[in-house]
Amino acid sequence: MKLEEHIGIWEGAVDPELCQIIIDEFEYWYSVRYSPDVLGKKFTKGTFKTSEQQFKGRGGKMQRDDIQCFMERVNLTVVQDLNKVIGQCFTEYADTYPALIRETDPVSSCSCKVQRTAPGGGYHYWHCEDGCFAYRDRVCAWMVYLNDIRADHGGATEFFHQKFSQQPRIGTVLIWPANYTHAHRGGFLTGDRDKYIATGWFDREPGMATEALYAEAVNIHTDD
Numbered sequence: 001m002k003l004e005e006h007i008g009i010w011e012g013a014v015d016p017e018l019c020q021i022i023i024d025e026f027e028y029w030y031s032v033r034y035s036p037d038v039l040g041k042k043f044t045k046g047t048f049k050t051s052e053q054q055f056k057g058r059g060g061k062m063q064r065d066d067i068q069c070f071m072e073r074v075n076l077t078v079v080q081d082l083n084k085v086i087g088q089c090f091t092e093y094a095d096t097y098p099a100l101i102r103e104t105d106p107v108s109s110c111s112c113k114v115q116r117t118a119p120g121g122g123y124h125y126w127h128c129e130d131g132c133f134a135y136r137d138r139v140c141a142w143m144v145y146l147n148d149i150r151a152d153h154g155g156a157t158e159f160f161h162q163k164f165s166q167q168p169r170i171g172t173v174l175i176w177p178a179n180y181t182h183a184h185r186g187g188f189l190t191g192d193r194d195k196y197i198a199t200g201w202f203d204r205e206p207g208m209a210t211e212a213l214y215a216e217a218v219n220i221h222t223d224d
Contacts, residue, residue, distance in 0.1 A: 001092050005162035007176040008093040014085050014171040019146040022071065022078055023196050026114045029074045030067070065121035071112045071198070079112040082198060086142050086173065090202060093140070093175050100139060100202075107139055107202045114146075117155070117195040122186040126160050129178035129201060137203040138178040145172045146196035153191030159184045168195060175202075 002009040033048050049068050072079045086109060094100045100107060117123075129141040145168040149155040156165040157174065160183040166174060176182045178201065189195055 001089070001096075003096065004164050005159070006097075007159065007162065007164065007166075007174060007182070008089065008096075009166065010089050010092075010173040011169065012171045013089060013173040014082065014144050016170050018078075018081060018085075019144070019170050019196075022082065022114060022198055023146050025071065025075050025078055026069055026116060026196070029069065030116075066115050066117040066123065068116075069114045071114050072110070082112060082144065083109060086144070086200070089173050089175060090140070090142070106205050108205055109142065109200050109202045112198055112200050114196065114198050117186065117189055117197075119153075119189050119191055119193070122155065122189050122195075124185050124188065126183045126185050128180045128183050131180075135178075135201075137205075138201045139204055140175050140202040141178050141182075142200055142202065143174045144198040145169055146198060147193075149189070149193065149195050150191065153189065153193065154187045155189040155195045156187040157184055158187050168197070178202075 002011075030048060090107075090109070130136060130138040143157065147168065148170050149168040151167050156167045158165040159176075161181060165187065166172070176184075
């Protein structure tokens with residue numbers, strides 16, 4: 001682990017093969033998202049979102065343009081495989097910051113959001129990950145770059161106060177504090193290649209937002 005202003009960085013932590021599997025799963029399910037023969041309404045509702053849908057028409061004001069998928073709703077096994085790696089990284093991160101671990105108030109990460117950003121898109125608004133009441137249980141955010149982006153094509157993750165940016169490199173994991181000290185944004189993406197990331201959060205349990213998403217994912221996979 002490398003540390004940059006309380007940002008943990010693990011280069012090449014996730015196997016490139018798993019990164020490609022996640023991208024392939026995203027693209028497959030995106031291609032069939034409106035097919036009634038796959039999983040029907042329960043699948044299509046909220047599984048894929050554009051930035052305009054997420055921010056209810058305010059995507060332009062939030063300077064965001066991408067497509068997102070909660071991967072646990074379509075392939076829970078892939079999420080579990082990824083979470084094993086993320087969990088190992090978080091354990092190492094928490095060794096440096098032991099106050100993160102409290103027996104009476106445990107931390108967990110269940111949800112995995114995959115985002116595809118086309119050239120010209122991204123999330124350019126400075127923001128933090130616990131920036132509203134619904135996300136108050138978030139302690140840390142995590143991110144995995146699923147493919148490489150050349151430095152001259154932009155797309156770096158930029159941290160405002162730290163004056164630090166990380167260029168996407170396949171398999172690299174970032175973990176950072178969810179609060180206002182680590183406001184960040186996605187840099188403008190140029191070139192001709194889409195950028196793919198997987199991202200999620202470590203929440204203080206019960207973590208209302210994460211618990212609701214996980215419960216919905218379980219219902220999708222267990223309903224007859």
